[in-house]
Amino acid sequence: MGLKVERWCQITWIIVCLFLSSLVEASDTYDHDSLDTFLCKHANRAIGKPRTGAFYNISLPGNFTGIDISVVRLRTVSFWLRGVNYSFFNIPKRVVPQPNRKRMAILYENLGNWSSHYYNVPNYTMLAPVFGIIPYTSSETTLIDCEKMNLIIQGKPIRIQFPHIRPHAKNVTPICVKFGADGSVKFRNMIKPYVCEAKSEGHYTIVVPTTKSHTQNLSKGFKFNIWWVLGFVICFVGLFVLVLVLIIVVKVVKRRKIRKMEKNSEKGEAFDTFWIGETKVPFASIRRTQPVLENDDVPS
Template identity: 60%
Template sequence: MGHHKWLQISWLFVSIMFLSSLVQSSQTYDHESLEDLLCKQVNKDIVNPKTGVFYNISLPSNYTGMEVRVVRLRTSSFYKRGVNSSFFNVPPHVVPQPIRKRMAILYENFGNWSSHYFNVPNYTMVAPVFGFVAYTSSGNSFMDNEKMNLVITQGNPILIHFHHVRLHEKNDTPICVKFSDSGNLEFNNMTKPYVCETYGTGHYTLVVPIPKELYNKRQSKRFTIWWILGFVLGFVGLVVLILLLVTLVKAAKKTRIKKLERNSENGESFDTFWIGETKLPLAPTIRTQPVLEND
């Protein structure tokens, strides 16, 4: 009986692990939580920051392939000169709001993590997702929790350069996509080959439409995954229900036996004996002693 129970528990554990692996394979991560983690990592790594210096942030090993850089600027210098990095070019006369003495800019290259944190339905990303986020900066920390908006006053947009674009069909011209904080997608055409324009901070990439054959194949794969998930969930639920019913039956049986034992204690006492795990009353074979009669 014990061996059979262990087999049931082991099979249930394997089913749950298989189910969790399927869920993780189709999971989309939350980039807002990631940015909170990055802010804490930046404030932890950079103790005595220098203004105008770019810092590469070391990430945990489970984020291999992702690149993060930060820079601290005076808002007056940012307004006069703008700032350039390998992916983003911010022109002069951009006003950060709210007005603060200093600001910090977080640059993100999601690399091979792009598809885990972002998704564009019916499109394929042909470039990594780049993030460009501005934060207030104070003397106590490199980056505060308060984000900043950028207001462009003279019409020159921010340029985003995608240097590494995956191969795609020649007839498919990549489209610029912005992922807003609200979850909306904004589509725009490229102004130059692999260059996008924007008027604010956010996360950006290049996409091309998914071919119909590939789209149907993905839909079929998604349906198969959800069918397997449903089957495993249903089977695990059935096993749990059966185990629960067995437990309830055993509990009811023990309760009934205890009630019989209590009732027997109030009447004539009997000896007891055990059959397996069950305790039963034992009546003597001879209730009264025989008396011999004299002729």
């Protein structure tokens, strides 16, 4: 019984650990590198025979509703000579992509309402979605080779226009933010209302310092989530303890019944025993009752 109880404890402990780890992962931000890899591969599956110079709007699965992506394949020489102007991005000419390849593809990302799941700026509130401009190497048969490129800007910088801005305090000036691949956050002043300059590829947005009331609301929501998680864990552990106690009680009652039956059997008549397979059963010896005459007279 002890081994079985110990095994049940180990299994339940593993389940609790997995549950807690899933809660921690769910509360943390998502991996943006994994998102870029997924978008790259999905674009390749969506566009089987890409044409150079054509812009493609890629439809995403339902679980990524709210994210918009577009992609264009270019010759690197044409990109260097003319640049590219698309959607919210204006890339000037004389921008050098590295490593040097014959073709390249540019993936434009608008993370929409998923922005805060992949990126955040401590003590700041995002006023706009996170926009991304990611260059990749390309080939004749494949739209995106999923090898990222760097943009070396020698002249004018890239300009990003943020059209959808959330309301904010009038006395607060928004700030441009770039999210680095290493997790860094860089601030830069806007050149004009809701227009940011970029010196490299990456993800960008606009933020303002978080107000005190907003911070209090976030802290209240965080505390509520913590208490909800703790309550769930406590209920789960309490249910497990209750089930474990019931199992122990049932086993103890069974063991007592067996001992009581053994004691009763010891008080009765002792029987010989023999084995049937692996089972030991009682065996009563065979005795014949001697015949006795009712009358002593024996007929002649």
